[in-house]
Amino acid sequence: MCQPVRVSAESTDPPVCVLGLGLIGGSLLRAAVAAGRTAWGYNRSAGAVDEAVGDGYDAGTDLAAALERAQTEGAVVVVAVPEPALDAVLTQVALSAPDCTLTDVVSVKGAVLAAVRRHVLAARFVGGHPMAGTAHSGWSAGDASLFRDAVWVVAAEDDTDPEAWRQVAHLALDCGSVVVPAGAREHDAAVARISHLPHLLAEALAVTAAAGGDLALGLAAGSFRDCTRVAGTAPDLVRAMCEANSEALTVALDEALRLLSEARDALAEHRSTETLVHAGHAARLRYENLQRWEITDITVGEPGWAPALREAGRNGGAFRDRESFRPA
Amino acid sequence: MCQPVRVSAESTDPPVCVLGLGLIGGSLLRAAVAAGRTAWGYNRSAGAVDEAVGDGYDAGTDLAAALERAQTEGAVVVVAVPEPALDAVLTQVALSAPDCTLTDVVSVKGAVLAAVRRHVLAARFVGGHPMAGTAHSGWSAGDASLFRDAVWVVAAEDDTDPEAWRQVAHLALDCGSVVVPAGAREHDAAVARISHLPHLLAEALAVTAAAGGDLALGLAAGSFRDCTRVAGTAPDLVRAMCEANSEALTVALDEALRLLSEARDALAEHRSTETLVHAGHAARLRYENLQRWEITDITVGEPGWAPALREAGRNGGAFRDRESFRPA
Structure with missing residues (x-):
């Protein structure tokens, strides 16, 4: 930057x-x-x-x-x-x-x-x-x-x-x-992907981890802490953002759900998660190197x-x- | 702690x-x-x-x-x-x-x-x-x-x-x-929820954001940066962890997918995301206050x-x- x-x-x-x-x-x-x-x-x-x-x-x-x-x-x-x-x-x-x-x-x-x-x-x-x-x-x-x-x-x-x-x-x-x-429309599509989607992923991760009880929460380290940080945001603010951008957020959620479902099926069938993991790593590097x-x-x-x-x-x-x- | x-x-x-x-x-x-x-x-x-x-x-x-x-x-x-x-x-x-x-x-x-x-x-x-x-x-x-x-x-x-x-x-x-x-079994179930699941969510988020192009990646701020941090981990390490724990991770992924799919349907039908957002916030507070x-x-x-x-x-x-x- x-x-x-x-x-x-x-x-x-x-x-x-x-x-x-x-x-x-x-x-x-x-x-x-x-x-x-x-x-x-x-x-x-x-x-x-x-x-x-x-x-x-x-x-x-x-x-x-x-x-x-x-x-x-x-x-x-x-x-x-x-x-x-x-x-x-x-x-x-x-x-x-x-x-x-x-x-x-x-x-x-x-x-x-x-x-x-x-x-x-x-x-x-x-x-x-x-x-x-x-x-x-x-x-x-x-x-x-x-x-x-x-x-x-x-x-x-x-x-x-x-x-x-x-x-x-x-x-x-x-x-x-x-x-x-x-443009307003492309802005909303972009923030659905980089702001509203991470909020919902953070909420879902926090709930799934807590379902593992105090043992799971007690083992949580950096990956959980960082990924759920925004789940600490006041619920009304998260709802207001997400619900006001429901159309674009639904599109982003569908894409993320498809990627995760494919990885889920791969794991269940003891196949490789390479597709998602390599694409995710490449995407994160693209973000880090963005000029x-x-x-x-x-x-x-x-x-x-x-x-x-x-x-x-x-x-x-x-x-x-x-x-x-x-x-x- | x-x-x-x-x-x-x-x-x-x-x-x-x-x-x-x-x-x-x-x-x-x-x-x-x-x-x-x-x-x-x-x-x-x-x-x-x-x-x-x-x-x-x-x-x-x-x-x-x-x-x-x-x-x-x-x-x-x-x-x-x-x-x-x-x-x-x-x-x-x-x-x-x-x-x-x-x-x-x-x-x-x-x-x-x-x-x-x-x-x-x-x-x-x-x-x-x-x-x-x-x-x-x-x-x-x-x-x-x-x-x-x-x-x-x-x-x-x-x-x-x-x-x-x-x-x-x-x-x-x-x-x-x-x-x-x-126990080994409950350890693996716990780390699936608090370590392996956040890795896969981070990968999926990074890919979904990058699909929004440089505009989306360029607008990314704290929520995206923190939630995708572990997508910077070497792909082979992520795959090794996740694939070695595929059984427990599939269970955790299914729970997260169900929560996210319900939120997706609520957004698509212009209903409230309150169920997920409030549960996520409560779970994060439980983590923060864990004794x-x-x-x-x-x-x-x-x-x-x-x-x-x-x-x-x-x-x-x-x-x-x-x-x-x-x-x-």
């Missing part, structure tokens, strides 16, 4: 309005301010707002006021609320800040895009997903460096506004992330830019430098 | 003859010497022997000589050769050191027990499995502290010689390990001692102190 170059905001960068001050929203507000951006936050409950204000940040509990300011100042609006609150927040965005560039940080992009389209907010919407997190939640768990060196997917659909895309990508770079362009390359030959806004960015993202391309996608 | 107390060898402890100076055997030779035991090693290839001698250890390439000395000095013989060499080594043990206490460090106990019975060496045999390792191999990768705080399964079958069992358990304690008693307790009420050699030790091991019992199982 490349080392992202930290980019500082420029005076012409729009301010940032963060809706929801949990782990991700709270970290984003901190990171935007640390990068020199004007930024303010909204949170429904006063607790996080009090903490944020106590830490020196601009935050409040009045959603309409935060969004009216965003509309006036031409801010980028970042939706970082839990998914059940999405519709209520988008209703207010449509009322108070319909002209702002709008993005989000939710881990399943198809469902958010559909909601944004229902609220007729797609014209300035750019889906986002910073691949970062911790086991903790809430404002106090946040950290300005949470996104440093992380991958931040910025969705490029055929109808995405190029100026809005640039603004969201700049914000991700300002937070220290590497920007990977992708990310800088996209430098696509001007955002030129004809066909969005499909070209998606194609680059599919092939390991990324942005780590604003200079790479500034219009010629 | 308890903190094992480091126990030093006593002058009456038998010497130790280690056959095979790879990672495990080489670490065991170092650990036995560090604990004050007289110990020597054998290795088929001269390279490891030269390295061991260069490091100040007593080692040679003459298997018969190493075993004849073991027979003369009443040593505990530890078989630490790769599984394909097992039969050849046991043939020589039967010829040169038939009266020695014999143990091994192989990860599947049923197959070794069967081989030992074929060679009519069961009378003084006690199966062993230190749950320790690294991604590296060979003498140079060894470390006297490899077994520190690790679990070392010492097999207690109905016909196990109690004095031999004590000698092997003492050696494991001298190496800094916690001794968990178990090991010291076995103090069983005298090795008293009538019914082996089934009693197995029962204790099934319920989380272990030895970390020689005092606990010294005859009254």
Whole structure:
């Protein structure tokens, strides 16, 4: 992986309005301010707002006021609320800040895009997903460096506004992330394979091991510990991710089930497990040796830019430098 | 988990003859010497022997000589050769050191027990499995502290010689390990669940993720990285473990496949994944909170001692102190 170059905001960068001050929203507000951006936050409950204000940040509990300011100042609006609150927040965005560039940080992009389209907010919407997190939640768990060196997917659909895309990508770079362009659908297919599937495998492994009683759990060493680590995640978060991405996750699960069933039959018949084991080893080496390359030959806004960015993202391309996608 | 107390060898402890100076055997030779035991090693290839001698250890390439000395000095013989060499080594043990206490460090106990019975060496045999390792191999990768705080399964079958069992358990304690008693069959069932199953899940996850191309692999973060770590293990080692334990692993795989198939059907029908996710979370918490307790009420050699030790091991019992199982 490349080392992202930290980019500082420029005076012409729009301010940032963060809706929801949990782990991700709270970290984003901190990171935007640390990068020199004007930024303010909204949170429904006063607790996080009090903490944020106590830490020196601009935050409040009045959603309409935060969004009216965003509309006036031409801010980028970042939706970082839990998914059940999405519709209520988008209703207010449509009322108070319909002209702002709008993005989000939710881990399943198809469902958010559909909601944004229902609220007729797609014209300035750019889906986002910073691949970062911790086991903790809430404002106090946040950290300005949470996104440093992380991958931040910025969705490029055929109808995405190029100026809005640039603004969201700049914000991700300002937070220290590497920007990977992708479509919502292919993003969801990818995270089903590399995030939601490991969560379900971890749950199934933990249950199967525990069925072996304290002897089995007591013999568990590194392979079990590492592979089940994410089974320690709050069940509601795991369910929310997996169930919101059920279509893509079913495809990934079917592939994994087929591989495991074939290995199971081989073992039952005292045949070799070579097919799975060698393919798995090769795949892990491919992951370890993956090279990310800088996209430098696509001007955002030129004809066909969005499909070209998606194609680059599919092939390991990324942005780590604003200079790479500034219009010629 | 308890903190094992480091126990030093006593002058009456038998010497130790280690056959095979790879990672495990080489670490065991170092650990036995560090604990004050007289110990020597054998290795088929001269390279490891030269390295061991260069490091100040007593080692040679003459298997018969190493075993004849073991027979003369009443040593505990530890078989630490790769599984394909097992039969050849046991043939020589039967010829040169038939009266020695014999143990091994192989990860599947049923197959070794069967081989030992074929060679009519069961009378003084006690199966062993230190749950320790690294991604590296060979003498140079060894470390006297490899077994520190690790679990070392010492097999207690109905016909196990109690004095031999004590000698092997003492050696494991001298190496800094916690001794968990178990039968070969239940050991193999347990490690299928907590070691061999995670290896196959890791392989299947890696393959399924790589099928998502560089976009999927490029978005992979902690859950994928940790869950597939063991897919980096040499394929031949993974195959050897899994295929030698095919019966128990098939049972564990069937349980995991059933859990995953139920979750797959729930997702496909837009139902909840609550059953699996909550059970997985509870199982992981049970693992994290597992308490090991010291076995103090069983005298090795008293009538019914082996089934009693197995029962204790099934319920989380272990030895970390020689005092606990010294005859009254």
